Every structure is written in C-alpha cells, then in structure tokens.
Amino acid sequence: MLRNGIHHSNEISLAECMEDNNGGLLYRGALYVLEDNDLWLRLLKEHHDKLSAGHPGRAKTLELLNREYYWPQIRRYVDQYVRNCNVCTRSKAPRNAPYGVLHPMPIPDGPWMDVSMNFVTDLPESDEHNAILVVVDRLTKMRHLIPMTKEADSREVARLYIDNVWKLHGLLNTIVSDRGTQFVAEF
Incomplete structure (x- = not known):
C-alpha cells in the first residue's frame, strides 16, 4: 500500500503504518496480516491451542495476538474461536450456583387434598x-x-x-x- 503510493484505506489509518525490514506492513507496531482465513486460523491456534499457551481466555488470546499481529475484525474472530473451543468449553468452571437436590413430593393422604x-x-x-x-x-x-x-x-x-x-x-x-x-x- 505504502510502496504503491496509496494514501487511504477503509480498514486502517495509513498514517499509523510503516514498512518493516522484510517488506511487511506494520500497523501500530504489529504486522498487518492480509485477509486469509487459513493464516488467521494458524496464528490463532499458535496463540491459543499450543500447550505453552494453555488455552487462555478471549482477552488473553487477543492480547497475545495483538503484540505481534493485526487484522481487521481480529477481536470478533478471536471471540468466535474461543467461544467454540471444545477444550475451553469442557474445562470452563461453572458460574451458576450448585443445583439443589431433588426431593420427591410426599404421597397425598387422600384424594383432592x-x-x-x-x-x-x-x-x-x-x-x-x-x-x-x-x-x-x-x-x-x-x-x-x-x-x-x-x-x-x-x-x-x-x-x-x-x-x-x-x-x-x-x-x-x-x-x-x-x-x-x-x-x-x-x-
């Protein structure tokens, strides 16, 4: 974008962009990742699913990704991924109060009582x-x-x-x- 002389974008502010040493586009210091669902998924898995990451929640996964990468709608993408993560869903602590013990109702003494x-x-x-x-x-x-x-x-x-x-x-x-x-x- 910057090399081609383009000075505006609907997705990001080009005033906050610069070119890194490898020819990539940096946006606010993070590498701008073009729209590629396979690449986004791979990056997300590296920052969320790896054993060293330990399946952090939405906020922590987003923070880890934002340290190095940026793409439009990254927050929505991370929210959807973490919400649908099977491991996170199974290991998530319940937030509701414990369910009460069910007690059978006593047998009535007579009809219509x-x-x-x-x-x-x-x-x-x-x-x-x-x-x-x-x-x-x-x-x-x-x-x-x-x-x-x-x-x-x-x-x-x-x-x-x-x-x-x-x-x-x-x-x-x-x-x-x-x-x-x-x-x-x-x-």
Missing part, C-alpha cells in the same frame, strides 16, 4: 376464552379443565377454583403450580 395447578395459554379463542386452568389431584390424577382468559388475575383464578373444584371436593392441603411454588393451606 393435594393438587397441582397449571395454565395452558395462547389457545385459539373459543367462547371468549383463550386459556385453560388445569387442576389435577396428585393422588388419583383426576383433573378439571376450566376455560378462562389469559388475562385473568389471581382473584379470577381463585373464583374459578372455588366455583369448579372446591364446591365438588372441599378444602385441600397443598397446591403446587407449574412455577415450582407450593402453597400450603393450614386450617
């Missing part, structure tokens, strides 16, 4: 209803399917429960929802 409630929403509208409240007895697996609207609030759900389940089966002990919340009624 412990129920689960779930909502089926976004159904095609029928008689002004677009959702279903599903109430299942945990012991017998009997169920009530109650038509409702998706916009129903907690008062409406309680009214639907009283009108359709409580009047037939009486007071219950627990309700488990699809959100994992358990409500205990103590009377």
Whole structure:
C-alpha cells in the first residue's frame, strides 16, 4: 500500500503504518496480516491451542495476538474461536450456583387434598376464552379443565377454583403450580 503510493484505506489509518525490514506492513507496531482465513486460523491456534499457551481466555488470546499481529475484525474472530473451543468449553468452571437436590413430593393422604395447578395459554379463542386452568389431584390424577382468559388475575383464578373444584371436593392441603411454588393451606 505504502510502496504503491496509496494514501487511504477503509480498514486502517495509513498514517499509523510503516514498512518493516522484510517488506511487511506494520500497523501500530504489529504486522498487518492480509485477509486469509487459513493464516488467521494458524496464528490463532499458535496463540491459543499450543500447550505453552494453555488455552487462555478471549482477552488473553487477543492480547497475545495483538503484540505481534493485526487484522481487521481480529477481536470478533478471536471471540468466535474461543467461544467454540471444545477444550475451553469442557474445562470452563461453572458460574451458576450448585443445583439443589431433588426431593420427591410426599404421597397425598387422600384424594383432592393435594393438587397441582397449571395454565395452558395462547389457545385459539373459543367462547371468549383463550386459556385453560388445569387442576389435577396428585393422588388419583383426576383433573378439571376450566376455560378462562389469559388475562385473568389471581382473584379470577381463585373464583374459578372455588366455583369448579372446591364446591365438588372441599378444602385441600397443598397446591403446587407449574412455577415450582407450593402453597400450603393450614386450617
């Protein structure tokens, strides 16, 4: 570029370029690498995959490469490579809290004492209803399917429960929802 008398580039500022002793183009002191995916991959493997490199993360790999080389979009290329590195993915320490131990729910003492409630929403509208409240007895697996609207609030759900389940089966002990919340009624 510099030898040919070109004075502008869309990718880099030629004012920050100079020619090295071997005829290569230096950009901000780093060797400018032309667009060649095979060469980029080889350089990236040398700075990330070698045993001496030890699979550093994105920031460290980018720093190691930037010490000697430059090409447009180098950061995006390094991010994508490290994100897809199988060794890094397997050895990465989990950042989430440890999962809790699952405990089976106790077997109910009798029918309609412990129920689960779930909502089926976004159904095609029928008689002004677009959702279903599903109430299942945990012991017998009997169920009530109650038509409702998706916009129903907690008062409406309680009214639907009283009108359709409580009047037939009486007071219950627990309700488990699809959100994992358990409500205990103590009377």
